[in-house]
Amino acid sequence: MNRDTNVASGERYAYFEHDADMGIVGRGVSVEEAFEAAAAAMFAIMTEPAAVRREQTVQIEFEEADIELALVRWLNALLAAARTNGMVFAEFRLERDGVVWRGSASGEPWRDDLERGVEVKGATLTMLSVRQAEAGWEARCVVDV
Amino acid sequence: MDFVRLLQLNPWCWSVPLTPGERRAEVRLYGSAGLLATMDDKVLEQITNVARLPGLVGCAMTMPDAHWGYGFPIGGVAAFDADRGGIISAGGVGFDISCGIRCLRSNLDLADVLPHARALADALFRNIPAGVGEEGDLKLAPDALDEVLCGGARWAVDRGYGVAADLEFVEEHGCVEGAVPENVSPLAKKRQRGEMGTLGSGNHYLEVQVVDHIDDRAAATAFGLREGQIVISIHCGSRGLGHQIGTDYLVSLAKAASRLGIELPDRELACAPINSAEGQQYLGAMNAAINCALANRQILTQLTRETFARILPHTALETLFDVSHNTCKAERHVVDGREMMLHVHRKGATRAFGPGHPALPARYREIGQPVIIGGSMGTGSYVLCGTRESERQAFSSASHGAGRAMSRHQALKQWRGRQLIDELAERGILIRTRSMRGAAEEAPGAYKDVDLVAEATEQAGLARRVAFLRPKICIKG
Numbered sequence: 151m152n153r154d155t156n157v158a159s160g161e162r163y164a165y166f167e168h169d170a171d172m173g174i175v176g177r178g179v180s181v182e183e184a185f186e187a188a189a190a191a192m193f194a195i196m197t198e199p200a201a202v203r204r205e206q207t208v209q210i211e212f213e214e215a216d217i218e219l220a221l222v223r224w225l226n227a228l229l230a231a232a233r234t235n236g237m238v239f240a241e242f243r244l245e246r247d248g249v250v251w252r253g254s255a256s257g258e259p260w261r262d263d264l265e266r267g268v269e270v271k272g273a274t275l276t277m278l279s280v281r282q283a284e285a286g287w288e289a290r291c292v293v294d295v
Numbered sequence: 296m297d298f299v300r301l302l303q304l305n306p307w308c309w310s311v312p313l314t315p316g317e318r319r320a321e322v323r324l325y326g327s328a329g330l331l332a333t334m335d336d337k338v339l340e341q342i343t344n345v346a347r348l349p350g351l352v353g354c355a356m357t358m359p360d361a362h363w364g365y366g367f368p369i370g371g372v373a374a375f376d377a378d379r380g381g382i383i384s385a386g387g388v389g390f391d392i393s394c395g396i397r398c399l400r401s402n403l404d405l406a407d408v409l410p411h412a413r414a415l416a417d418a419l420f421r422n423i424p425a426g427v428g429e430e431g432d433l434k435l436a437p438d439a440l441d442e443v444l445c446g447g448a449r450w451a452v453d454r455g456y457g458v459a460a461d462l463e464f465v466e467e468h469g470c471v472e473g474a475v476p477e478n479v480s481p482l483a484k485k486r487q488r489g490e491m492g493t494l495g496s497g498n499h500y501l502e503v504q505v506v507d508h509i510d511d512r513a514a515a516t517a518f519g520l521r522e523g524q525i526v527i528s529i530h531c532g533s534r535g536l537g538h539q540i541g542t543d544y545l546v547s548l549a550k551a552a553s554r555l556g557i558e559l560p561d562r563e564l565a566c567a568p569i570n571s572a573e574g575q576q577y578l579g580a581m582n583a584a585i586n587c588a589l590a591n592r593q594i595l596t597q598l599t600r601e602t603f604a605r606i607l608p609h610t611a612l613e614t615l616f617d618v619s620h621n622t623c624k625a626e627r628h629v630v631d632g633r634e635m636m637l638h639v640h641r642k643g644a645t646r647a648f649g650p651g652h653p654a655l656p657a658r659y660r661e662i663g664q665p666v667i668i669g670g671s672m673g674t675g676s677y678v679l680c681g682t683r684e685s686e687r688q689a690f691s692s693a694s695h696g697a698g699r700a701m702s703r704h705q706a707l708k709q710w711r712g713r714q715l716i717d718e719l720a721e722r723g724i725l726i727r728t729r730s731m732r733g734a735a736e737e738a739p740g741a742y743k744d745v746d747l748v749a750e751a752t753e754q755a756g757l758a759r760r761v762a763f764l765r766p767k768i769c770i771k772g
Contacts, residue, residue: 260428276365
């Protein structure tokens with residue numbers, strides 16, 4: 151439980167164990183970067199990110215004062231944007247202005263030769279934490295698959 | 296699971312005694328020592344947290360297939376009394392609202408299917424949208440979707456997806472009351488646009504199975520099951536609409552809890568009093584999602600029938616039963632000799648009404664409700680029968696699946712999808728999937744022994760084994 155996978159220290163994202171679902175960890179020098187990395191971890195569950203063409207970009211905006219809930223809302227906003235646009239994303243940008251979060255996600259519509267992983271249904275509040283670690287910020291939660 | 300905190304009540308049931316100063320309702324864990332030993336300690340932590348929620352009636356309990364979830368454990372059951380401040384919890388239902396299993400019995404024997412197995416597997420894979428990113432042919436605008444959310448499986452039958460006889464064998468006759476489409480966000484409806492009649496991914500599947508053996512002849516006869524018969528099981532839920540409702544309300548209820556005077560031991564238990572505006576709003580949205588799931592499985596039933604008809608034209612597929620296992624339902628139960636209206640959360644647990652229950656179709660009323668424990672793609676599934684004892688012990692609830700024994704990540708390290716599929720093919724089980732990774736994560740070895748789960752379910756008195764179904768074709772998402 152709660153064991154990071156064997157990724158080299160300093161990698162942007164990792165996973166931790168959960169019985170039925172998956173734990174994701176995003177890391178960065180800022181909260182925003184850690185959130186971007188968490189998004190990359192989540193979409194890597196659904197496909198191989200390196201194969202995704204950055205053809206289209208969608209914008210995300212929401213207001214949230216609670217930094218942990220902001221992670222969940224960011225991830226869930228991305229899932230909804232992916233589903234409603236029929237897309238898969240592989241590149242993420244996020245900025246914060248007080249309680250307003252503005253982000254973008256780039257990717258492409260699903261095509262037959264993209265590897266199909268497992269659909270993520272939603273980001274949960276389980277094992278949810280956003281904290282400053284020695285090497286920067288770390289954002290984690292369990293996602294329901 | 297660490298047994299130090301547990302008190303064994305009998306070989307199949309355990310309690311968790313209160314520690315000094317601890318205030319909560321009782322906890323019951325159903326299962327054998329062996330099954331409990333494999334459960335994560337988080338199961339105990341989560342169900343103990345559930346026992347602290349307001350208005351809980353009786354015990355908070357876990358079924359023999361329980362595993363660590365989010366908020367509630369998977370396999371968690373808890374009933375709340377609205378008149379005593381009882382709550383409804385979005386975390387107690389989960390993201391995949393009304394995920395469940397539709398089981399169809401056929402007029403075919405294994406020998407009828409075997410010569411056509413590959414063609415059938417390929418055709419089902421073509422006709423049943425499955426996997427991440429896959430959409431169905433039916434595209435519904437929000438206004439049209441509102442009709443689905445009110446009508447459930449009835450809506451689907453009215454539009455030619457199946458026959459009226461199906462509805463008798465779907466919980467709530469295919470349509471739950473109390474759905475309020477206005478409580479469902481426009482985003483949730485938008486997310487569902489291409490997802491009606493889709494299977495999803497993860498542990499969802501459509502399986503062609505053969506009745507391997509019968510444990511209870513009387514119940515099997517009532518259910519229309521015999522050895523060697525082909526049965527189809529469809530496991531899926533409310534798709535993107537349910538996921539988005541879960542997303543929307545999880546955050547809003549977590550934020551509202553302190554304002555509503557609820558101290559949450561875990562934010563994931565996000566909830567509101569049933570008799571509050573917030574609680575009623577979620578209830579209306581969740582009921583809409585239940586109808587969405589019932590309609591979804593009804594459409595998939597029809598797609599399955601059409602596929603079989605092309606390859607085996609004389610096939611008849613009748614709905615044996617359709618039962619959800621991620622819900623909160625208002626039900627009447629007798630507690631301490633008094634009938635009460637309770638809101639029973641079953642998260643990864645199946646309703647299991649016993650003989651004589653008025654909600655059961657006439658065909659099953661004397662014998663009890665069909666209960667389906669879905670197993671892994673390499674082992675098999677059980678059909679069981681609800682019992683009166685389960686009504687007394689567990690608000691008529693039973694196990695819903697084999698339950699994971701290993702995380703997805705561990706499974707990925709241990710198996711390769713292609714190799715697994717080839718091995719299963721050698722054993723006569725045809726897998727069709729777009730996701731090799733998904734196949735590896737769903738490896739049979741990543742699940743608990745379904746035989747042990749079914750045995751514990753029966754021995755605990757939650758449901759009685761009727762038949763074992765062995766997979767022959769599996770369409771995985």
